[in-house]
Amino acid sequence: MKSDPIKSLDPRVGRLPQTDNPTKQPLDQFSTFEVFVQPAPGKPFRHEGPVHAPGLEMAYVLAKEAFTRRFTCSSLFVADTHDVHVFAPDEQALPTDDAASKAMTPSTFEIFQLTKRGKQSVQTGAIEAASPQQALALAHQQCTAMPYAFWAIDRRAIRFTASEEQDFWQTLPDKKFRDAAAYKGGEKLQRFLDASR
Amino acid sequence: MYGGGITFDGAGADTLASEDPVRLQAFEARIERGEKIEPTDWMPALYRRQLIRMIEQHAHSEIIGALPEGTWITRAPGFKRKLSLMAKVQDEVGHAQLLYSAAETLGKTREEMITDLISGKSKYSNIFNYPAYTWADACFISWLVDAGAIVNQLANAKGSYGPYCRALERICAEESFHLKYGHHCVIYLAAGTQQQRAMFQEALNRWWPPMMHFFGPADKISDHTRILMKWKVKMATNDAMRNQFLDMYVPKIRELGFTIPDPMLAKNPETGVWDYTEPDWEEFKRVIQGDGPCNRERLDVRRIAEARGRWVREALRSPRAVYSMPLA
Numbered sequence: 001m002k003s004d005p006i007k008s009l010d011p012r013v014g015r016l017p018q019t020d021n022p023t024k025q026p027l028d029q030f031s032t033f034e035v036f037v038q039p040a041p042g043k044p045f046r047h048e049g050p051v052h053a054p055g056l057e058m059a060y061v062l063a064k065e066a067f068t069r070r071f072t073c074s075s076l077f078v079a080d081t082h083d084v085h086v087f088a089p090d091e092q093a094l095p096t097d098d099a100a101s102k103a104m105t106p107s108t109f110e111i112f113q114l115t116k117r118g119k120q121s122v123q124t125g126a127i128e129a130a131s132p133q134q135a136l137a138l139a140h141q142q143c144t145a146m147p148y149a150f151w152a153i154d155r156r157a158i159r160f161t162a163s164e165e166q167d168f169w170q171t172l173p174d175k176k177f178r179d180a181a182a183y184k185g186g187e188k189l190q191r192f193l194d195a196s197r
Numbered sequence: 198m199y200g201g202g203i204t205f206d207g208a209g210a211d212t213l214a215s216e217d218p219v220r221l222q223a224f225e226a227r228i229e230r231g232e233k234i235e236p237t238d239w240m241p242a243l244y245r246r247q248l249i250r251m252i253e254q255h256a257h258s259e260i261i262g263a264l265p266e267g268t269w270i271t272r273a274p275g276f277k278r279k280l281s282l283m284a285k286v287q288d289e290v291g292h293a294q295l296l297y298s299a300a301e302t303l304g305k306t307r308e309e310m311i312t313d314l315i316s317g318k319s320k321y322s323n324i325f326n327y328p329a330y331t332w333a334d335a336c337f338i339s340w341l342v343d344a345g346a347i348v349n350q351l352a353n354a355k356g357s358y359g360p361y362c363r364a365l366e367r368i369c370a371e372e373s374f375h376l377k378y379g380h381h382c383v384i385y386l387a388a389g390t391q392q393q394r395a396m397f398q399e400a401l402n403r404w405w406p407p408m409m410h411f412f413g414p415a416d417k418i419s420d421h422t423r424i425l426m427k428w429k430v431k432m433a434t435n436d437a438m439r440n441q442f443l444d445m446y447v448p449k450i451r452e453l454g455f456t457i458p459d460p461m462l463a464k465n466p467e468t469g470v471w472d473y474t475e476p477d478w479e480e481f482k483r484v485i486q487g488d489g490p491c492n493r494e495r496l497d498v499r500r501i502a503e504a505r506g507r508w509v510r511e512a513l514r515s516p517r518a519v520y521s522m523p524l525a
Contacts, residue, residue, distance in 0.1 A: 006497050008268075009328055009329070009330060012268070013268070013494060013498060016498070016501050017501070017505075019500065019501050019504035020504055021315070021500060021504075022500065022503045022507060023312055023316075024308035024311055024312045024503070025308065026308060026520065027308075028507075029308050029510075030510075030514065031518045031519060031520050031521050032298075032521050032522070034524060047524075048367075049295060049363070049364070049367075049523070049525070050298050050301075050523030051294070052307060054514055054515055054518070055513075058513070066294055069287070069288075069291065070288075070370075070371050081521040081522070081524060082521050084524060086524065114525075117232050117233040117359055118233030118359040118362050119363075120363065121525065149235075151524075175284075177281045177284055178284050178374055180373045180374040181377075182374075183374065183377035183378050183381040185380060185381040185385070188385070188388055189384050189387075189452075189453070192387065192388035
């Protein structure tokens with residue numbers, strides 16, 4: 001079925017080709033990856049949200065665009081959502097090792113805590129453990145003020161920012177056109193109002 | 198405003214009767230205490246359904262809202278305006294990403310949401326079904342439509358659903374420059390030539406009626422809000438948000454010497470509330486249902502973009518991928 005071309009004020013829209021009517025299949029938008037941002041050197045990483053991507057490397061590129069385009073950033077990392085292990089102490093029993101994790105070689109896990117509902121998960125340190133379940137149990141054991149949730153991510157599953165990539169964000173402060181303070185119309189408005197009085 | 202379709206097809210509040218009363222009470226007590234709801238918590242089906250609908254419509258509005266402004270990037274007057282508008286439009290598309298993810302934590306996949314957008318099943322902000330004839334229309338959108346969106350977003354950021362609040366906090370922080378940029382553009386038109394002033398006045402005449410529709414139907418015809426306000430899904434009534442917008446922006450528009458095309462518009466000295474000519478809700482309904490000047494163009498552009506990008510997504514997709522719902 002061929003329909004009429006689009007009538008638009010923008011001639012480029014009028015020139016768009018006719019296409020079929022797509023219905024999106026599962027995974028057309030890929031799976032999800034979680035994004036963690038360090039706003040300044042020495043500050044803890046914070047969970048910023050997810051991106052959809054076909055793999056870890058593309059997730060890193062898209063995360064950089066979606067979450068570190070506007071505000072200060074010194075480093076960024078991403079991990080597949082499947083690799084972020086969650087434990088909510090109020091609602092779940094203490095995690096125990098499953099068969100898959102018993103076969104793991106020990107590793108270092110990045111630990112995050114969501115201290116209050118509605119806030120962001122914040123990095124609280126790293127723990128050496130034989131499995132993600134053990135890492136979560138240790139984090140829980142070491143904790144005095146109990147958070148809403150713990151997250152543990154095996155470092156081997158993380159796409160970190162390499163040292164030669166750390167200059168990605170150096171030019172952010174120069175992009176004044178994204179800064180509300182760069183749009184001062186007050187004086188121009190005042191001159192206009194004075195003149196029209 | 199977003200999620201307002203219930204005015205026309207009912208909130209389904211009857212489903213409440215089938216909820217577990219103990220869990221419902223605990224859920225309501227948590228909201229009462231000012232705590233947020235997180236994706237893993239129990240929630241009533243009506244809460245989940247209405248939030249999906251609202252956040253999804255908000256996300257679609259960011260995507261579709263980028264179209265009328267986006268076509269003005271190449272024709273924006275001067276390099277600086279092009280740079281600003283491009284950054285603003287990029288932000289809007291980024292905001293759609295954040296919002297789709299927040300809705301996704303409630304159990305509707307992004308594929309389903311986009312399919313429902315391009316098939317016309319789910320709605321987006323009605324105002325983007327009107328055309329931007331001149332640069333002044335693009336300026337009206339940047340300043341006043343964004344101002345209206347910010348009134349709504351600041352209210353909703355205090356709502357009860359954690360992922361939506363987190364997305365809105367980031368969105369509000371990013372949008373602070375949009376409003377200033379839009380006002381700056383309008384000041385330059387206002388302080389310009391007679392022709393430039395006339396151009397903005399004409400844009401104001403065209404956009405005022407859709408702007409009054411923007412916050413959704415009057416409270417007297419949209420009466421499903423009580424339970425949604427109790428659950429902090431909706432944080433202010435449509436009329437309250439409309440009134441707040443008028444309070445903040447009518448003086449700023451008049452200060453520039455422009456005339457708002459509504460002779461009835463005045464703040465009532467007794468009630469402190471704005472009086473105005475009743476917006477044409479029949480037109481609002483007609484345009485929402487697909488019969489506006491740009492409905493077809495907006496959805497066609499979106500649909501063609503999906504169809505033309507499909508081969509890229511297929512080439513990138515890993516056969517081993519397994520879907521996972523985002524965490525927060």
